[in-house]
Amino acid sequence: MDNIVKTDAVADVIKTDAVIVGAGPIGLFAVFELGLLDIKAHLIDILPKVGGQCAELYPEKPIYDIPGFPIITGQGIVDNLLHQIKPFGPTFHLGEMVAGLEAMGTAEHPLFRVHTDAEKTFEAKVVIIAAGGGSFQPKKPPIAGIEAYEGKSVHYAVRKIEQFRERRVLIVGGGDSALDWVLNLHPVAKRITLLHRRNEFRAAPHSVNAMRELAAAGKMDFILGQIAGLKGEAGELKAATIRGEDGSVFEHPTDDMLPFFGLTMKLGPIADWGLNLHENLLPVDTEKFETSTPGIFAVGDINTYPGKLKLILSGFHEAALAAQKAHRYVYPDKKLLFQYTTSSTSLQRKLGVA
Amino acid sequence: MIRITYKDSEGHSRTVEAQPGSTVMETALREGIPGIEAECGGACACATCHVYVDEAWTEVVGKPEQMEEDMLDFAFEVRPTSRLSCQIKVTDALDGLIVTTPPRQG
Secondary structure, three states, rough: OHHHHHOOOOEEEEEEEEEEOOOOOOHHHHHHHHHHOOOOOOEEEEOOOHHHHHHHHHOOOOOEOOOOOOEEEEHHHHHHHHHHHHHHHHHEEEEEOOOEEEEEOOOOOEEEEEOOOOOEEEEEEEEEEEOOOOOOOOOOOOOOOOOEOOOOOOOOOOOOOHOOOOOOEEEEOOHHHHHHHHHHHOOOOOOEEEOOOOOOOOOOOHHHHHHHHHHHOOEEEEEEEEEEEEEEEEEEEEEEEEEEEOOEEEEEEOOOOEEEEOEEEEEEHHOOOOOOOOOEEOOOOOOOOOOOOOOEEEOOHEEEEOOOOHHHHHHHHHHHHHHHHHHHHOOOOOOOOOOOOOOOOHHHHHHOOO | EEEEEEEOOOOOOEEEEEOOEEEEHHHHHHOOOOOOOOOOOOOOOOOOOOEEEHHHHHHHOOOHHHHHHHEEEEEEEEOOOOOEEOOEEHHHHHEEEEEEOOOOOO
């Protein structure tokens, strides 16, 4: 096993026992269960923060079915989990999406290379997929034919500011992303237009004020209305059709459009990893919660099995059992002794309390 | 008995019974009404349960609160009658309510 790792070693590969895909509540708790078994983990999440849906969709909402907590908020359980896993020192790679997964080992001695879209490469003996409903990705406006422009003149994120130099840029939305890019692209672009459906904004007031000042000084345009269509050829945008606040429909010439309509969950690249899929979920057994590929586990909302319930508490149980099997792969020669945190000196030492 | 009618963008209409205290979104999901996705499960966090409230009902149903109005920025073809159905609580006063689902939730 060690030899395999060394032979394939590449200088800038991050080597670890386990890579956890997704830093939601189940991914976080997997760190705990793996940690008790001396398995070190790195977590990768596409969101810029930990907590998954709990943090992104309902941080303030109360959850009533976490065992031992009659009531706790989405953010509350995330904060508690972070506290709980602290002794195990997990490494977080946030704002990155796992783009590729290669199996390099054997069924008895699995080994994986995991690549992210931030060009990081990991080498791990086990991969725990705790991806929930998939990755949070920008929502695409349902405009007929928008796909033809994507990547060329319709962009859901800004990778290089220079790309917009001397271009007419239409930014759609009223949140921080929209306003931040209005202000950041303004010095570079030929002309910035902000399109928003109402004269109130979710974005930070100082960004809104800065935008209003630019618009009042005639240095950019602010249009009240909604996007209705796109015009152009071969992926090159010529104009956007806008429905104004008064119902009038008009064309607005532009070279680029940046729509900011929030996030939606998509399965994403997991579909391309050669794993069995059933209705966009990963079928697993209920003993080890392992996928069709030995060494790759799936826990939480992303998996499916007879009787599956998409509950946080089910994910916790799944992570505990997956960790037992992961131990066999990471420490093939070590015997695993079942112990309780209440009484085991060895576990308490790992938790830093003994 | 409270009845709610859901129309789709093609004009098909379905009338179902609703429980007081539940939401117009929950009622739609329970009755298998197409055109309402409710991706976030009713947390007012996704704008995929967008509906247009029938003109005759806008006053009874009321206006969205700030948080819902913010989230409507993520919906498409928003109109003055737009609401997120997860934020409309079913009450006796809503018996006969008519809502229309948009062609796409996003």
